[in-house]
Amino acid sequence: MQCGVYGMERMARWGPVGAVVLLLLLFRCNARSHNGRDPLRSILERVAVDKTVILTQASCPYLDFAENWILHVEGLKIKNYLILVDDDVAFKYLDKNFPGHTVHPSIISNAPRHGPKPLMRYDSLDFNNMMCQRLGIQKRVLDLGFSFLWTDMDTVWFQDASKIIPRGFDFVGTGDRFRFGHDDEEENKICGCMTFWSPTVPARQALREWHAKCINSNVDDQRTLQEMWASGDLKQRLFWYIMPWQLFPSGALLDQVKVDFSHSQAQDNPGAVLPAVIHANYRTGPEAKRKFLQERHAVVGKGNVAAARQNNSCSTFSQSVSRSHLFQLIRCLTLIVRVSTPGPAPW
Template sequence: MTSRREGPLMRGGGGGGQPLSRGSRIAAAVAVGVALGCVCAFLYPDGLLSRSSDAALHWPRQADSVACETYEGVTNLKSRLASLEKKNAEFRKQINELTMKLQLAGQGKDEVPYKAGPFGTVKALRTNPTVIPDESINPRLAKILQQVAIKKELIVAVANSNVREMLEMWFTNIKRVGISNYLVVALDDNTETFCKSKDVPFYRRDPDEGIDNIGKAGGNHAVSGLKFRILREFLQLGYSVLLSDIDIIFFQNPFDHLYRDADVESMSDGHDNRTAYGFNDVFDEPSMGWARYAHTMRIWVYNSGFFFIRPTIPSIELLDRVASRLSREPKSWDQAVFNEELFFPSHPGYEGLHISKRTMDIYQFMNSKVLFKTVRKDAQLRKLKPVIVHLNYHPDKSDRMKAVVEFYVNGKQNALEHFPDGSE
């Protein structure tokens, strides 16, 4: 027979003594339980349930902490995104600049060389190629120009609320002539609201502290200097711009009278053929004896308040040069800088601008000195109908503008008589 094996609690001592009594077994079980309790007390001094209850108590605080961390994470992501967008904009700007430099460097490289023709038949190229339009620089402006421009050309004026009365005369006469491709660059809220109320196409730039401060409170000369920075985007988008000050009255559509054979066509401040188109001015210095007479070339300046500019590399370089100098030389007059950059040739220490230019007809694109000093006193010239009249020589602009409208539009023959030639 097989014998039944018994566990330690069933046997006494280390050998095969008598089985333990029931009381002894209970006592042994209690002893084991107490021992296990001591072990648990040592391992879990805070109790078995304290951690879970603690976790339950701390859950709201952990949730708040997680929410806080999530908010901070979103904020950091937004900050990083803004930083990346800024870097992306800088990269785009660098790409645009490099593209223009490549275009400039590549000009003429792909041209087929020509043999010179017979005497008197050779002519150089009159026009520079236009730039490749880049709508990424200002998609909002690109959409506006697509709606306003005709054949990629438009009239542009820059104005703030300081010149509201003249601005209204300006666009009223443009509408009367039937010109639709014009745009006002509004420099403040009041001008924007005014243009909306008069159904005048306008463009409000994105905020720019440097431009906005001048645009809101600047006088005529300060505002005039802004146009060279503002016009750059128009040219980069591939549009030709007829820049117009607002002290100008339109009597015909100027786009019917442009040649478009140069980078810049500008009206002149000259008052006759010599001063407007250039002349040989002889300088006399008697102390030089035989060489006392020195010949100089003279021309009166181009008017920076009315010029047609095509979207070419030299045109954009002109705008950059003028804008850069005006920012470095805040007391400079924009018209003087405009002409210096147009006409000064290259010489040691200076690289001139290689730009083509044309002077507009002084009797079609008439300044107020031509009108009041010459035209109004000549019976034949009075019969001519100019394309525009620019009241650039006289400070009493508003009164003279109204009189010019009376003379050319309403046929009032004595409307100009009571004004002096110059200003009083």
């Protein structure tokens, strides 16, 4: 009993601040189940097909891209996909419209709050950190024994890429060429935007090293991967395959070739090789990416995301969420002050 009294006295000296820290620690402990089971496992088990999942990432500033990606994927009757959501606002919208395919940010991040963030500038520190952090999620998926196909949210699927990518490899990648040619620089440009990993020992080790190098560097995951690939180390340790650019072209290559993405070409030329997936990369900013996709008939949707974006729904919801968090914090602090106020112990 003396230990209990001593603990109460220390709590009284700590005051509300110490109690808040304690509550946060308890919250983080409860984020995992009592037996240490990763909460991500049950989500993967529910969605995976043949222990394989398709992963992408969504955030409030790119909600329309996320919805466009989902609608194309669902149009192909694909169901084993998961959206890793960065903030509560995006989660609320996507979980309402596409239930069962969203992963709450609390499962991905240990941050105490998950409010929407402003649009990150390409190559900024925040952007590079975000790109490196998502490798940690991918590593968790592999460690749980699942294969995954990662794809960026500014891609559009015209065919089921998971059926085209060959199995039996540790790693299957896609190119990220800026130009045509056979020079070493272009040959070593592979894209972190679309990768397929199997949970083999070499693959898990490679992804772990990629994650570590990315965290300890000043660049994003893309350039880190290309540096590792150019060194030749990964090529020697992995059983790998790079998909042909005709099926998975970069945004830069699509700027240099003429491809008719209208339905008429597919009908008139059933033997034509059309891209399975296109990527709005090699351009910065959402407007440039939207224009790229629109020019290639790659935008579908209900229109409600665009309207919501124009009405600044992200900031509106953010304020609402912030007020809710503030109310809960004030209430919590009030209770803590009452508990931690010095006084005679009830026993």
